[in-house]
Amino acid sequence: MSYKAIIIDDEKIYIRSLLKLLETYSNEIVIKSTANDVDQGIKDYNVFQPDLVFLDVQMPPKTGFDFLDQIRNDAKKPHVIFTTSFDKFALKAIKYNALDYLLKPIDPIELDNAIAKFFEQNTPSVEQDIRFSSVSTFFNNPNNSEKVVLPVAGGFKIIKLKDIIYVQAQRNYSLFLIKDQKEILSSKTLKHYQDVFDQSGLKRWHQSYLINPFYITGFKKGEPYQVELNGMYFVPIAKSKKEDFLSFVIS
Numbered sequence: 537m538s539y540k541a542i543i544i545d546d547e548k549i550y551i552r553s554l555l556k557l558l559e560t561y562s563n564e565i566v567i568k569s570t571a572n573d574v575d576q577g578i579k580d581y582n583v584f585q586p587d588l589v590f591l592d593v594q595m596p597p598k599t600g601f602d603f604l605d606q607i608r609n610d611a612k613k614p615h616v617i618f619t620t621s622f623d624k625f626a627l628k629a630i631k632y633n634a635l636d637y638l639l640k641p642i643d644p645i646e647l648d649n650a651i652a653k654f655f656e657q658n659t660p661s662v663e664q665d666i667r668f669s670s671v672s673t674f675f676n677n678p679n680n681s682e683k684v685v686l687p688v689a690g691g692f693k694i695i696k697l698k699d700i701i702y703v704q705a706q707r708n709y710s711l712f713l714i715k716d717q718k719e720i721l722s723s724k725t726l727k728h729y730q731d732v733f734d735q736s737g738l739k740r741w742h743q744s745y746l747i748n749p750f751y752i753t754g755f756k757k758g759e760p761y762q763v764e765l766n767g768m769y770f771v772p773i774a775k776s777k778k779e780d781f782l783s784f785v786i787s
Contacts (some may be wrong), residue, residue, distance in 0.1 A: 538563065539658065540584055543570045544577035544603060545592040545619065550640055554590060554619065557647055564655070564688075564721070574598040578606055586614050588654055593620040593629075601625075604632050615657065617650050652708060655723060684732070686712065686722040693720055697736055701765050703729055703746040715751070715766065739784070741777040752785065 541558075545551050551570050558565060568584040571577040573595050581589070581603075591600040600618060607613060615635045618625070619642060629637045635657070636650035686693045695714060704711045705726035712720040722729075730740055738746045747763060754764035761773040761781065773781050 538566050539587040540568050541565050541588040541590065542568055542580050542584060542586045543590045544574065546572050546595040550619065554642060557642060557644055561651060574603045577603055581607060589614045589616050590619050591616050593618060593622060593625045601628065601632065615654055686720055687724055688720060688722055700748050701751045701769065702748060702771055705744040741781045742772050742774045745771050747771060
């Protein structure tokens with residue numbers, strides 16, 4: 537499932553910068569339009585009915601708050617992430633129930649955190665009732681024992697366990713790299729998946745990664761050691777885990 541978004545900002549350089557940062561989420565967030573003033577923003581909003589609005593504050597002669605005032609009576613209002621050069625409007629933004637308030641130039645980490653909030657608030661509540669372990673447990677089908685269910689924004693994905701190359705911690709999320717070079721962002725922590733995959737053979741030789749040893753194709757010495765996966769990806773090995781890693785590889 538993907539979400540619709542629009543950007544309203546009178547500075548084109550910041551629109552371009554934000555679009556670049558949002559490329560990471562191109563599968564989940566589709567930018568339907570960009571507007572350089574409030575009036576055009578209202579038109580785009582009425583056409584696309586976005587789920588998310590990236591909104592500047594000062595866009596003379598109007599402001600981002602004027603935009604919010606014009607849509608305040610809509611039954612389904614979008615989430616709003618303010619993007620502005622001024623911190624003095626933060627309190628007012630809170631009163632308007634803004635999802636987040638980001639200062640320009642936008643810090644990619646702060647943007648990631650804001651997007652994470654958005655995904656969290658838009659994940660269907662039914663997800664909380666699902667135990668995301670093997671699909672065999674979920675569907676009670678022993679033939680599916682090598683598959684797993686991953687909670688993602690708007691639903692879930694089903695993948696084969698053997699196709700996982702690695703799982704990377706992304707704060708409160710986990711990024712799965714699958715063998716066809718597809719990435720899936722799941723709304724569970726790496727610790728959660730370490731527990732789920734406890735008997736699967738995946739290794740945690742670094743605090744930020746779970747690694748599928750099947751795809752090991754080499755390693756690089758240095759600080760830190762790096763394991764080569766599938767002949768093209770390099771993942772660090774924690775210094776404290778180096779001996780364990782070498783023992784596993786050499787044995």
